[in-house]
Amino acid sequence: QRFARRSRPRFFSAVRGFCTRVERYEGQRSEEARRRQALDNRLPSDSLTIISAAKTQYMANDIPYPFRQNSNFYYLTGFEEPNAILVIDKESASPTKFVLFVNPRDAEQEMWHGKRVGWQGASEYGATEAFNLANFENYILQTVQDKALVVIDQKPANLPALPSDTLIQTCSQYIDPLRFVKSPTEIKLAQQAADLSEAGFRAIMKSSRPGINEHYLTSELEWECKKRGGQRLAYPPVVAGGERANTLHYITNDQIIKDGEMVLVDGGAELHCFSSDVSRTWPVNGKFSPEQKELYNAVLDVQKECIKACTKGTTINKIHSLSVRLTVEKLKSIGVLHSLYNDYYRVYPHCIGHYLGMDVHDTSSLSYGQKLVPGSYITIEPGLYIGKDPNINPKYHGIGIRIEDNIIITDGEPINVTKNIPKEIDEVESACQAQ
Numbered sequence: 001q002r003f004a005r006r007s008r009p010r011f012f013s014a015v016r017g018f019c020t021r022v023e024r025y026e027g028q029r030s031e032e033a034r035r036r037q038a039l040d041n042r043l044p045s046d047s048l049t050i051i052s053a054a055k056t057q058y059m060a061n062d063i064p065y066p067f068r069q070n071s072n073f074y075y076l077t078g079f080e081e082p083n084a085i086l087v088i089d090k091e092s093a094s095p096t097k098f099v100l101f102v103n104p105r106d107a108e109q110e111m112w113h114g115k116r117v118g119w120q121g122a123s124e125y126g127a128t129e130a131f132n133l134a135n136f137e138n139y140i141l142q143t144v145q146d147k148a149l150v151v152i153d154q155k156p157a158n159l160p161a162l163p164s165d166t167l168i169q170t171c172s173q174y175i176d177p178l179r180f181v182k183s184p185t186e187i188k189l190a191q192q193a194a195d196l197s198e199a200g201f202r203a204i205m206k207s208s209r210p211g212i213n214e215h216y217l218t219s220e221l222e223w224e225c226k227k228r229g230g231q232r233l234a235y236p237p238v239v240a241g242g243e244r245a246n247t248l249h250y251i252t253n254d255q256i257i258k259d260g261e262m263v264l265v266d267g268g269a270e271l272h273c274f275s276s277d278v279s280r281t282w283p284v285n286g287k288f289s290p291e292q293k294e295l296y297n298a299v300l301d302v303q304k305e306c307i308k309a310c311t312k313g314t315t316i317n318k319i320h321s322l323s324v325r326l327t328v329e330k331l332k333s334i335g336v337l338h339s340l341y342n343d344y345y346r347v348y349p350h351c352i353g354h355y356l357g358m359d360v361h362d363t364s365s366l367s368y369g370q371k372l373v374p375g376s377y378i379t380i381e382p383g384l385y386i387g388k389d390p391n392i393n394p395k396y397h398g399i400g401i402r403i404e405d406n407i408i409i410t411d412g413e414p415i416n417v418t419k420n421i422p423k424e425i426d427e428v429e430s431a432c433q434a435q
Helices: 002-006 028-042 072-078 109-114 119-125 134-146 172-179 184-207 212-226 242-246 289-310 318-331 341-346 425-432
Strands: 047-052 058-061 085-091 094-100 129-132 149-152 165-168 238-241 264-266 268-270 279-285 377-380 383-386 399-402 405-406
Touching: 028 072, 028 085, 028 172, 028 184, 047 072, 047 134, 072 085, 072 172, 085 134, 094 119, 094 134, 109 149, 119 129, 129 134, 149 172, 165 172, 184 212, 184 264, 184 268, 184 279, 184 377, 184 405, 212 238, 212 264, 238 242, 242 264, 242 383, 242 399, 264 399, 279 399, 279 425, 289 318, 289 377, 289 383, 289 399, 289 405, 289 425, 318 341
Parallel strands: 047 149, 094 129, 149 165
Antiparallel strands: 047 085, 085 094, 238 264, 264 279, 377 405, 383 399
């Protein structure tokens, strides 16, 4: 009995900050059924929609990269095996069929790579019919002749030749408008992913000290998010000390951060294929210098005003225009910009934000001129990046700052799901100096 007690470690204890991640979240089946019905309502009659799962990618010979499912496929099925195919067979005269083609059960393969669901278990993932993957080509050949339209997301390698008069469209025009508006269940996931990110950011702020390697902070961020149930980080994080923060997508993350430098971290947890995307910047020694504080407050003030502007009916383009105007005003007031209005692009070259959701840059077919509606989910991330520009006072050289939060649009005030991650100067300094 003593051995039995010791053999079950309490690694899921909330007190210690650990948990186990369940394969499916509460309400996932009903959520996916809602999504399939919504897509069915948008698709034309007498159409065939083909959505492929992601394929296993290899870094060398038979060594795979970690698997991450195609977002559209997961959105509709929650199925996490590679190589599967979902076919939505919609006819005007009969109910729509959701047909899954999956790898067959195979004892030899499962011994090496893990259990497969097989066609026998596919009904658990919303399939009205299911077959082995080898049957896909024949199914398409038998059904496509009666279809006026074929919609494709990630064309399968084994897709047979379609009739020459078949109209082919991409799936994004049908599914992106659905993913653009988050359901209450998805908003709950957004908050949970943000909470994981908060734990990660607080941990690495606390660990920061002069002489620390960016790689250490990168690893700790991932560990803190994963040990609380996140599957992975939502994207390769930026952990950039000093001048390296002026490289917007710096992901090498392997240099020492020196005393007096700031560190810019852009990262976030992913939970059930739902992403968070957060940026914070802080002095590695835990105390802002006067120059760092001056620029940081400028970015923070811009961000706060832009978050207030996140209301239904506006657009990311309009919020970006506001951010440019405010940034220029701030920089002129502190003497960083002196001449042309367009000089701002040298120090603020990116957009104020982007759509967020299952992908970090979500619903990419939709323009930033799209009106935001309740349930839209976006980032707000102004920044300043000052290199060795001879036209700018050298005391600001080498400072890169970005402050990014995740915002849900409502009928009233926007909801900032990442608001608890320290960003006020006193909060940041306290988090860095926490014991």
